[in-house]
Amino acid sequence: MKIGFTETVLRDANQSLIATRLPYEKFADILPEMDKAGYYSVECWGGAVFDCCLRYLNEDPWERLRKLRKGMPNTKLQMLLRGQNLLGYKHYPDEIVRMFVAKSVENGIDIIRIFDALNDLRNIEVATDEAIKRGAQVSGTISYTQSPVHTIKAFAKLAKDMESMGVATICIKDMAGVMSPQEAYELISEIKKSVKLPVVLHTHCTTGMAYMTYLKAAEAGVDVIDTATSCFSGGSSQPATETLNFAFEGLGYETGLDAAVLKRVNDFFKPVRDEFLKSGQLDPKMLATDTDALNYKVPGGMLSNLVAQLKAQNAMDKFDLVLEETPKVRADLGYPPLVTPMSQMVGVQATANVLAGERYKNISKEVKAYCKGEYGKAPGKINPEVLKLVLGDEKPIQGRYADTLEPVFEKTKKELEGIAKNDEDVLSYILFPQVTEKYFAARKAKEEKVVRYTIAPAE
Numbered sequence: 001m002k003i004g005f006t007e008t009v010l011r012d013a014n015q016s017l018i019a020t021r022l023p024y025e026k027f028a029d030i031l032p033e034m035d036k037a038g039y040y041s042v043e044c045w046g047g048a049v050f051d052c053c054l055r056y057l058n059e060d061p062w063e064r065l066r067k068l069r070k071g072m073p074n075t076k077l078q079m080l081l082r083g084q085n086l087l088g089y090k091h092y093p094d095e096i097v098r099m100f101v102a103k104s105v106e107n108g109i110d111i112i113r114i115f116d117a118l119n120d121l122r123n124i125e126v127a128t129d130e131a132i133k134r135g136a137q138v139s140g141t142i143s144y145t146q147s148p149v150h151t152i153k154a155f156a157k158l159a160k161d162m163e164s165m166g167v168a169t170i171c172i173k174d175m176a177g178v179m180s181p182q183e184a185y186e187l188i189s190e191i192k193k194s195v196k197l198p199v200v201l202h203t204h205c206t207t208g209m210a211y212m213t214y215l216k217a218a219e220a221g222v223d224v225i226d227t228a229t230s231c232f233s234g235g236s237s238q239p240a241t242e243t244l245n246f247a248f249e250g251l252g253y254e255t256g257l258d259a260a261v262l263k264r265v266n267d268f269f270k271p272v273r274d275e276f277l278k279s280g281q282l283d284p285k286m287l288a289t290d291t292d293a294l295n296y297k298v299p300g301g302m303l304s305n306l307v308a309q310l311k312a313q314n315a316m317d318k319f320d321l322v323l324e325e326t327p328k329v330r331a332d333l334g335y336p337p338l339v340t341p342m343s344q345m346v347g348v349q350a351t352a353n354v355l356a357g358e359r360y361k362n363i364s365k366e367v368k369a370y371c372k373g374e375y376g377k378a379p380g381k382i383n384p385e386v387l388k389l390v391l392g393d394e395k396p397i398q399g400r401y402a403d404t405l406e407p408v409f410e411k412t413k414k415e416l417e418g419i420a421k422n423d424e425d426v427l428s429y430i431l432f433p434q435v436t437e438k439y440f441a442a443r444k445a446k447e448e449k450v451v452r453y454t455i456a457p458a459e
């Protein structure tokens with residue numbers, strides 16, 4: 001029996017615990033060691049890493065990727081990609097999706113985990129096709145959620161459809177950490193019956209079930225699990241790598257991991273974690289178990305957003321009403337999984353419905369775009385009365401939203417003449433225009449400073 005481990009400390013653990021604020025220099029020295037650990041892969045790029053490099057860390061995310069490639073030449077580097085949204089927050093034209101995927105592979109990515117928040121396969125097919133053409137391994141990813149339309153049969157069919165798209169593995173992404181051990185057992189057993197591909201499970205410790213969920217997943221034959229080095233594990237992050245390695249070896253599994261290397265990796269990250277705890281960037285609460293997601297059926301991150309929204313409006317007394325309204329709005333919208341950007345959309349609408357004292361009196365432009373079909377197809381049927389309230393006489397778009405988008409690359413490249421140094425720069429700008437503009441300015445200032453010092457070192 002074999003089980004592979006994907007180490008998430010550089011991406012999801014970093015994102016879930018310290019809002020992706022880990023700069024490259026803080027982990028550069030451990031890369032050669034991580035390269036020897038025997039991980040199935042290291043998730044190190046994509047998700048919020050790209051945005052945060054530019055926005056908060058003054059780092060070129062492409063440069064980070066090239067350094068990761070150099071630092072871990074023998075390890076499979078993995079990224080998370082939001083299908084047609086890439087790493088941004090809206091849909092991009094196919095031209096940009098293809099270029100972005102091609103550049104990701106060219107700069108060092110081996111495995112691309114591709115998902116769509118609505119599980120609309122039209123939103124992952126272009127990225128998948130390009131990744132395969134470029135020689136990357138695609139992990140076709142299911143956004144896991146619970147609702148009357150998200151049945152085990154429906155998920156198994158999704159896996160089957162992804163298999164026919166040519167993906168190499170199927171990943172089940174439980175972003176909220178709400179999958180129970182028994183659900184994992186049943187879902188993975190069913191998927192294993194319907195496809196011949198290896199199955200990967202991604203979950204979070206948030207509600208405290210993850211270790212048990214992985215154990216039952218293994219009993220059902222899961223091939224790979226996501227874990228984080230122990231000092232960056234638990235709470236809203238993944239379960240601990242060393243712990244599960246120890247447990248699964250004891251159960252007779254071959255993990256491929258070297259426990260001595262895992263210890264050195266963890267010893268390296270301990271003072272890094274302590275530094276973030278000291279600065280307050282790592283809130284100890286994030287490391288604890290939070291069962292609210294089980295009671296309210298709302299992911300932990302979304303819950304804290306709702307609280308923040310209500311506090312800002314001085315309306316915390318409406319908290320229970322908003323919590324009752326949230327699943328109703330989700331049902332009205334055809335049960336979208338509560339993942340970015342749907343979680344924000346549903347939360348804001350539920351709050352608006354309660355505060356206005358009238359449902360759908362105020363409708364956000366995101367909900368309108370969603371109802372029009374700009375995010376893809378709703379998993380279930382949108383409540384026809386709500387659809388009428390939201391769209392009025394406007395008709396939902398037919399077909400795929402990205403087909404209505406014009407190419408933008410050449411035009412943008414021209415606009416950035418003398419500023420962008422390469423095509424990667426242009427892509428960064430297309431995804432995050434304001435943030436990247438600021439980054440370009442900071443980069444230029446830094447380079448000019450270097451030149452000045454080189455010319456006049458005594459200054």
Ligand code: CO
Binds near residue numbers: 203204
């Ligand atoms: Co995650």
